Amino acid sequence: MPLKDRKIGESLESVIEGVIDSDYKLIKASKEFDFDWKLEKQHEVYKIYLLESEQDILGLMSLIDHPEEYRIHLNLIELGNKNKGSSKETDNIAGCLLAFACELAYERGYYGFVSLQPKSQLTDLYQSYYGFRQYGRLLAVEQESAQRLINKYL
Amino acid sequence: MQNDTEKVYRKLREKYTDEEIVDSVLFNEELSAKEQREVDEEFRKIRLERLSSMTAKDKLIGDMMQMKILIKKYFRQELYDEQYSFANQLKRYIKLTNRSNKEIAENLDIHPTKLSRIINGRDNPNIELMYRLEKHSDGQLPAHYWWRLHARELEYQIRTDLEKKLNEAGKVTDYLEIRG
Numbered sequence: 220m221p222l223k224d225r226k227i228g229e230s231l232e233s234v235i236e237g238v239i240d241s242d243y244k245l246i247k248a249s250k251e252f253d254f255d256w257k258l259e260k261q262h263e264v265y266k267i268y269l270l271e272s273e274q275d276i277l278g279l280m281s282l283i284d285h286p287e288e289y290r291i292h293l294n295l296i297e298l299g300n301k302n303k304g305s306s307k308e309t310d311n312i313a314g315c316l317l318a319f320a321c322e323l324a325y326e327r328g329y330y331g332f333v334s335l336q337p338k339s340q341l342t343d344l345y346q347s348y349y350g351f352r353q354y355g356r357l358l359a360v361e362q363e364s365a366q367r368l369i370n371k372y373l
Numbered sequence: 374m375q376n377d378t379e380k381v382y383r384k385l386r387e388k389y390t391d392e393e394i395v396d397s398v399l400f401n402e403e404l405s406a407k408e409q410r411e412v413d414e415e416f417r418k419i420r421l422e423r424l425s426s427m428t429a430k431d432k433l434i435g436d437m438m439q440m441k442i443l444i445k446k447y448f449r450q451e452l453y454d455e456q457y458s459f460a461n462q463l464k465r466y467i468k469l470t471n472r473s474n475k476e477i478a479e480n481l482d483i484h485p486t487k488l489s490r491i492i493n494g495r496d497n498p499n500i501e502l503m504y505r506l507e508k509h510s511d512g513q514l515p516a517h518y519w520w521r522l523h524a525r526e527l528e529y530q531i532r533t534d535l536e537k538k539l540n541e542a543g544k545v546t547d548y549l550e551i552r553g
C-alpha cells in the first residue's frame with residue numbers, strides 16, 4: 220500500500236532517503252513541522268517525498284541505531300501539517316516511514332526490531348495502528364509484525 | 374533529541390484528536406534522567422532475553438528476510454555487483470539453511486556435481502532450479518528474484534566480454550551496414 224492521494228484515490232510513487240544538511244533550512248522555512256528537526260541532526264534522519272516533487276517533504280523520521288541490542292530506536296516521525304488531521308492530502312505516509320525503518324532493521328541483522336518509547340496515553344493507539352507490542356515500558360515491532368508493515372506499505 | 378515533546382504534544386492536541394496524532398506523529402515520551410536509565414536497563418534485559426530465546430527457526434526466518442531485502446535493494450541499483458551473482462547468493466542461501474551442499478542437492482532433486490558447478494560459476498542455472506528454490510525457501514525467495522540475479526549477471530558478462538564479442542563478430546559475414 221504505497222502513498223495514496225485522498226482526493227482522487229490514486230497511488231503515488233514516493234522516495235525515502237537520508238536528509239542532507241541543506242534540507243534543514245527547507246524544513247524550517249516550510250513551517251510544516253512542529254518539532255525542531257535541527258535537534259535530530261545527530262541521528263539518522265530520513266525524508267519522504269513524491270517522486271515528481273522532491274522539494275516538498277511530506278514527512279521526516281529520526282532513528283537511533285543500537286547495534287548492541289540488535290534494534291533501531293524510532294526517535295521521531297512527523298508528517299507535515301498538510302498531512303495531519305482529517306483534512307490530510309495523502310494516506311499512509313507514517314506507515315511507509317515505519318516500514319522503511321523495519322527494512323533497515325532487517326538489513327542490519329536485527330530481525331526487523333524497531334522500538335518506540337511512547338507517551339503512555341498513546342500506547343494503545345500505537346499498538347492498534349501499527350502493530351507494536353509491549354516490551355517493558357517500550358513498544359516494538361519485530362519479525363512477523365515488521366514483515367506485515369513491510370508487505371503493507373512498501 | 375527533542376527537549377519538550379510534551380509542549381509539542383499539547384500544541385498538537387489543540388487541533389487534533391489522539392487518533393489523528395498517532396496517524397501522523399510517532400514520538401518518544403521524555404523522562405527524567407533517572408527514569409530513563411531505569412527504563413533503558415529494564416528494556417535491555419528484556420531485549421537480550423528475547424534474543425537468547427530465539428529458536429533456530431526464528432533466526433532462519435529473520436536471516437531469509439534480510440537476504441530478500443538486500444536482494445530487493447540490489448535490484449534498485451543499476452550496477453552489477455559480484456556479491457549478488459547467482460552463484461554467490463545460492464552459496465549464501467545454502468549457508469543460511471545450515472544444510473550441506475549434498476542435502477540441498479537432494480532437496481532440489483539436482484545432481485550434486487551440477488549444483489557444485491553452479492555454485493562455482495562453471496555452469497548456468499535453469500528456470501526449473503529457480504522454481505525449486507522458490508519452493509525450497511517456502512516462497513520467501515521467488516523464482517523471478519533468482520532469474521533477475523542471473524539475468525543481471527548475464528547482461529554484465531555480455532557487455533564486458535570484449536574478447537568473446539570480437540571473436541563472435543569475426544564469424545559473421547555480409548552483415549547489414551545500416552549505420553551510415
